[in-house]
Structure formats: C-alpha cells, structure tokens
Amino acid sequence: MVNSLPEIFFVLLAVSVLSALFLLYPRVPLSYVRLHVGITLLPPLAALMALFTTKETIIYGPWWLDSLSWLLVSFVLIIGFIVQRYSVRYFLGDRSYRKYFALLTITTGADSVVWLCNDLRLLLICWGTTLLGLILLIRLKKEWSVARNAAKQTGQLFAISWLILFGAVIWVTQSTGHWQLTHVLAKSSLTQLELWEKTCISLMLILAVVIPAAQWPFHRWLLNTVVAPTPVSAVMHAGLVNAGGMILTRFSPLLSGNMSQIILLILSSVSVMIGTGIMLVQVDYKRQLVGSTIAQMGFMFIQCALGAFLAAIIHAVLHGLFKSTLFLQSGSALDHHKKQTSRANQPRSLLWTITGGILGLLVVIGLWLSSSGENYHFISALTLGWSVSLAWTQLVAFGNGHIARIAGFSLVAVAAIVYNFVQDAFYGVLQHSIPKGIQPPEPAAILLLIILLAGSAAGVWLARHRSSAAYTVIYLWLVRLGEPQNNLIESHPEYLTKSFFKGGHLQ
Known part of the structure; x- marks a missing residue:
C-alpha cells in the first residue's frame, strides 16, 4: 500500500484536473461543482497518507518523494480545497463560475507537482503553468479594465521571473551535465562549478523567487492584485507567494557559503521594513494584508539567508494557513476594526x-x-x-x-x-x-x-x-x-454599467 501511494496520488490528481475540465462543458449542471470540490479533496488526503508513511527519500522516475515534498503538496492542495469549498456560494451567479473552479484546480494542481519534481525540465513547465494560472485568475473579470491592467503588469514580472529561473536551470544543467535535481545538488556536481558560477546561479535563483514573492523592489505587483476576488487572494498569499522560500530550500546547497546570502539578507530586511510600514498606514483591509505578506515573506527570506531552511518552511506553511484564513474572513473586517478601536x-x-x-x-x-x-x-x-x-x-x-x-x-x-x-x-x-x-x-x-x-x-x-x-x-x-x-482604480467599474445597459436599454 505504501509503495502504491504515489501512483494513487497522481491518479487522483489527474481525476481532479479532468473533473475541472469537464465542468467547463456548458451542458454540465452547476450543481456538479459540489461534487467536483469533493473530488479535489482526494489528492491531498493521499498526500497526507504519503507524508505520514514516508520514512526516507525515494527517487521515483522524474519524481523526488520525501517528507518535504509531501508536506508542501498537502499544504497547497488543502488550501486549494478550502478555498474552492468557500467559493461554491461566494461565486454563485458569476459569469466566470465554471472557469474559476477549473483555473483554480489546475493552478493548485500544477503548483503541487512542482514540489515533487526531480527533473528540472518538468519543474520549469509546472512552475510556468502555476504562474500562468495565477495571472488568469487575477484577470478573471476580464471585462474590468482594472483587472486586465493588474494581470498585465503581473504577467510581465512573472515572465521575467520565469525566464531568469530558466536561465539559471540551463546554466547549472550545462555545467553539471545533469537534469535531475538530486544529481545537480550532489557534492560531485557542485565541485564542478567555479565559485563565480555558483554565485551567479545563486543570484539568478534569488532574483527569480523574490519577484513572485513580492519583495522590494518588486512588491508593487502584489499591491495591484487586490482587485482580484478575495478567494483568489487567499490562494495567492497562502500557496503561491510563499513558494520562494520553498524553492530556495530545494536549491539550498547552491546558496550556501557565497555572496548571494548577504544580498538576499539586505533585500529581505528592506522588505520587512517596507511591508510593515504599508500594513500600518493603510486603511484598506486587503492592502493591510498585502503589506503583512510582504513583511512576512521578507522574514522568511531572512531565515533562508541565515541558513535556517527548516524554520523558513515552517514559517511559510503556518503563514499560509493564517493568511488564507484572514482573507476568507475579510468580510468581517469592519466589525474587527471597531473592536480594535474600542480596545485602543x-x-x-x-x-x-x-x-x-x-x-x-x-x-x-x-x-x-x-x-x-x-x-x-x-x-x-x-x-x-x-x-x-x-x-x-x-x-x-x-x-x-x-x-x-x-x-x-x-x-x-x-x-x-x-x-x-x-x-x-x-x-x-x-x-x-x-x-x-x-x-x-x-x-x-x-x-x-x-x-x-x-x-x-x-x-x-x-x-x-x-x-x-x-x-x-x-x-x-x-x-x-x-x-x-492610476490605471488600477475606477470610481465606478464601467463594465458593470455595460453589463446591465446596452444602447440605453436595460438588459
């Protein structure tokens, strides 16, 4: 049973993705969404079983299966399931109802596979799919120009981030002669890298992860995405923004003992200060949460820069669970503010x-x-x-x-x-x-x-x-x-007017 858990997990993950695609068919009744959400619970249950039964690292074809892999997979998919369950009624009546559940399932599914990849080519494909899915989720209300502009700016930065990661992977694989991450990180392979090569590759990895983690000076994109639906923000802040620390943990032997750690330390320290400041001065609740995320991700990178990768993973997981809860409870922000004011x-x-x-x-x-x-x-x-x-x-x-x-x-x-x-x-x-x-x-x-x-x-x-x-x-x-x-605010979303009125007549 233990040896078959990886096969069971991948089969269940494939079933959940096929279910999401099936939901896109217009003749499928909307009531199927509840069954689909139930199906998305099966892969994380299989991942949890694998987590509690995994005692050692297993290299299984292109997969790297250990307790860290299964923990991150369980974390991402459980967050995805909770948000989808929350969204069943939240999005009911939205014209993007079917598309939302399909995109969210595919995005979280691709993100979970990233942490199981031992083949760097597969890792690049899955991480690129995750970033693309996030962009499409931000652009979910494409009729709204503000959402389109936010998705465009985010997409440009994500493309730069992915290309930098692609360059780092090509460099390290050509220098070591391996595509398998376990072989690349082996001591015999790392000794083939000159000190300057190791430092440059490390800096490229850092730059590739600080962009999606919204660290200074690339923090603006995350502030712009507050226009995305609240459940999308919950997934984004809980399972995707904090992926930077997870990637650096996987590549940790490359980062150890060179100048890149000091540069990461400086960038993350500045991000902690800026994120905390934004959180304290903003009155918009979602922007307060964004500022908090920037600061928390900065602290996570400080842990990585200090070599405390285990602490960084613990921080990433706990912060993800905490922040997703805050976003899903954002509807009670006004009442919370009143209580805070009275206490002050x-x-x-x-x-x-x-x-x-x-x-x-x-x-x-x-x-x-x-x-x-x-x-x-x-x-x-x-x-x-x-x-x-x-x-x-x-x-x-x-x-x-x-x-x-x-x-x-x-x-x-x-x-x-x-x-x-x-x-x-x-x-x-x-x-x-x-x-x-x-x-x-x-x-x-x-x-x-x-x-x-x-x-x-x-x-x-x-x-x-x-x-x-x-x-x-x-x-x-x-x-x-x-x-x-300026291009990310509207006093009144014009697409709402166009949806109800056309040619001066109510539709």
Missing part, C-alpha cells in the same frame, strides 16, 4: 506593561542560552521575545479587570504550548529531508541586527512624535507606496 481607547496598566517587557526579555535570554549559538537562533529569540511582549501587552495589559487579565494570561500560555508542539511536530517530520544551510559571515548577521533594531527604534520614536515633520514625510511616503496606480 482602553487604559492599560503600566505595571503589567513593564511585566510584559521583562517577560519578553527573559524569553530572549532563555532561548539564546538554550540554543547552539548560531546567528539565526539569536534573531529568532529576539523575534519571539518581542512577540511574547506584544501578546502580553494586548491580552493582559489591556485587560479590564482580574478576570480579563487571567483570560489573557491563559491565552498567552496556551499559545506558547501550541507553538512548542507545532514546532516539535514539524522538526520531527522534516529534519531528515532539509539540509542544514551554511550561515553567512558574522558581519552580515550584525548588519541584519542593526537594520532591524534601527527600524524598530525609528518606529517607536515616530509613534511618540507624530507631530514631527519626519513622521509626516515617512507616513505620506508609505501611504503613497501602498496606493494603487
């Missing part, structure tokens, strides 16, 4: 706030002393300590009365227990399928720490000096950075 007006205890800061500091010290002393562990300890302090402030210091503070303290404790449980579970599944990366030079980690601390200090200072000229300039710059371009 509540007084908070100075003593409890100081306690939260001390607790965060103790978390940093404890994690750092219990780690192996690597650069990433120090950055991770700082991040977790800040998160604990922030959570304590929001849940405990803002608590109104003893009962509220006890409830907030309980939530913080439960969150810490769940975090440790999830982290241990991921490490247990993935520790043998992800190679440990080489850390960048010490000065690079110090530079990262300086950038993050300087950015945090600047943010605190600006928050306390909102009447200053510097605050005004930076605030307006971030607002402008997150605003749509």
Whole structure:
C-alpha cells in the first residue's frame, strides 16, 4: 500500500484536473461543482497518507518523494480545497463560475507537482503553468479594465521571473551535465562549478523567487492584485507567494557559503521594513494584508539567508494557513476594526506593561542560552521575545479587570504550548529531508541586527512624535507606496454599467 501511494496520488490528481475540465462543458449542471470540490479533496488526503508513511527519500522516475515534498503538496492542495469549498456560494451567479473552479484546480494542481519534481525540465513547465494560472485568475473579470491592467503588469514580472529561473536551470544543467535535481545538488556536481558560477546561479535563483514573492523592489505587483476576488487572494498569499522560500530550500546547497546570502539578507530586511510600514498606514483591509505578506515573506527570506531552511518552511506553511484564513474572513473586517478601536481607547496598566517587557526579555535570554549559538537562533529569540511582549501587552495589559487579565494570561500560555508542539511536530517530520544551510559571515548577521533594531527604534520614536515633520514625510511616503496606480482604480467599474445597459436599454 505504501509503495502504491504515489501512483494513487497522481491518479487522483489527474481525476481532479479532468473533473475541472469537464465542468467547463456548458451542458454540465452547476450543481456538479459540489461534487467536483469533493473530488479535489482526494489528492491531498493521499498526500497526507504519503507524508505520514514516508520514512526516507525515494527517487521515483522524474519524481523526488520525501517528507518535504509531501508536506508542501498537502499544504497547497488543502488550501486549494478550502478555498474552492468557500467559493461554491461566494461565486454563485458569476459569469466566470465554471472557469474559476477549473483555473483554480489546475493552478493548485500544477503548483503541487512542482514540489515533487526531480527533473528540472518538468519543474520549469509546472512552475510556468502555476504562474500562468495565477495571472488568469487575477484577470478573471476580464471585462474590468482594472483587472486586465493588474494581470498585465503581473504577467510581465512573472515572465521575467520565469525566464531568469530558466536561465539559471540551463546554466547549472550545462555545467553539471545533469537534469535531475538530486544529481545537480550532489557534492560531485557542485565541485564542478567555479565559485563565480555558483554565485551567479545563486543570484539568478534569488532574483527569480523574490519577484513572485513580492519583495522590494518588486512588491508593487502584489499591491495591484487586490482587485482580484478575495478567494483568489487567499490562494495567492497562502500557496503561491510563499513558494520562494520553498524553492530556495530545494536549491539550498547552491546558496550556501557565497555572496548571494548577504544580498538576499539586505533585500529581505528592506522588505520587512517596507511591508510593515504599508500594513500600518493603510486603511484598506486587503492592502493591510498585502503589506503583512510582504513583511512576512521578507522574514522568511531572512531565515533562508541565515541558513535556517527548516524554520523558513515552517514559517511559510503556518503563514499560509493564517493568511488564507484572514482573507476568507475579510468580510468581517469592519466589525474587527471597531473592536480594535474600542480596545485602543482602553487604559492599560503600566505595571503589567513593564511585566510584559521583562517577560519578553527573559524569553530572549532563555532561548539564546538554550540554543547552539548560531546567528539565526539569536534573531529568532529576539523575534519571539518581542512577540511574547506584544501578546502580553494586548491580552493582559489591556485587560479590564482580574478576570480579563487571567483570560489573557491563559491565552498567552496556551499559545506558547501550541507553538512548542507545532514546532516539535514539524522538526520531527522534516529534519531528515532539509539540509542544514551554511550561515553567512558574522558581519552580515550584525548588519541584519542593526537594520532591524534601527527600524524598530525609528518606529517607536515616530509613534511618540507624530507631530514631527519626519513622521509626516515617512507616513505620506508609505501611504503613497501602498496606493494603487492610476490605471488600477475606477470610481465606478464601467463594465458593470455595460453589463446591465446596452444602447440605453436595460438588459
């Protein structure tokens, strides 16, 4: 049974794609959509069974089957199933109803196959299909000029990204003489590459993944895609934008120990700052989520640059699940904003706030002393300590009365227990399928720490000096950075008028 799981998975994936194509036939009743969505649940169930039964890496024809592969396949397809189930009623009545489900099934199916590919030619084809499917989903309402313009700009950047990846693959395969990724990444093959060749190929890989990950200075396309339907945004942010860290993890032996890590560190650090700033100043809920994604993807790439590829995968998966949930719940954003506003007006205890800061500091010290002393562990300890302090402030210091503070303290404790449980579970599944990366030079980690601390200090200072000229300039710059371009906004979508009226008569 275990040996037949890959065949079962591919058969079920093919059935789901054929079901999507069958749905495009006009005579098929729309009620078939519910059956189709049920069919799309079968491939991720098979992938989960393979994940829990896979004990070692298996090279099966052009496929690379290990726990990392099956985890990423399960993640992408489960997100796809949830979004399709959500969309059954969400898109009901839309003229693109059939097309939407077909495109989403094919796009997530192609994306899942990417993580199983050992043949680089097949990987290029599947990744190109994924990017093309995403462009068509953004352009789903093609009657709307704004959607067409957003898809066009996204398509241009995606084409550049895919061509750069194509060039990197051609270069490395011609230098090593292999198309199989496992052979390309073998030590005997990597020794055939000169240092400058390895660095150039690494830089091409980085450039190819930071574009679809919406990292600075290529972040604009993701801000433009807020015009896409909300379920499309959920899939995009959960299963496709975070693919960059997954690709770098697969190619990690190429990235280890060269200048490309420092360049990735700089780009991702700037992206964290810009994404966080956009998230804080935007009033549009979807743009806030986009800014958050840019920042989170930047942090994921920081983990890759520091050689912590296992942590990057954990981050990518958990962020994908969290962000897809936020997008699918975006309809309640107004009510959430009211609750946040009312909480912001509540007084908070100075003593409890100081306690939260001390607790965060103790978390940093404890994690750092219990780690192996690597650069990433120090950055991770700082991040977790800040998160604990922030959570304590929001849940405990803002608590109104003893009962509220006890409830907030309980939530913080439960969150810490769940975090440790999830982290241990991921490490247990993935520790043998992800190679440990080489850390960048010490000065690079110090530079990262300086950038993050300087950015945090600047943010605190600006928050306390909102009447200053510097605050005004930076605030307006971030607002402008997150605003749509002129050809991506309409006061009233003209295609809606044309849909109902033609020649002055109601249709």
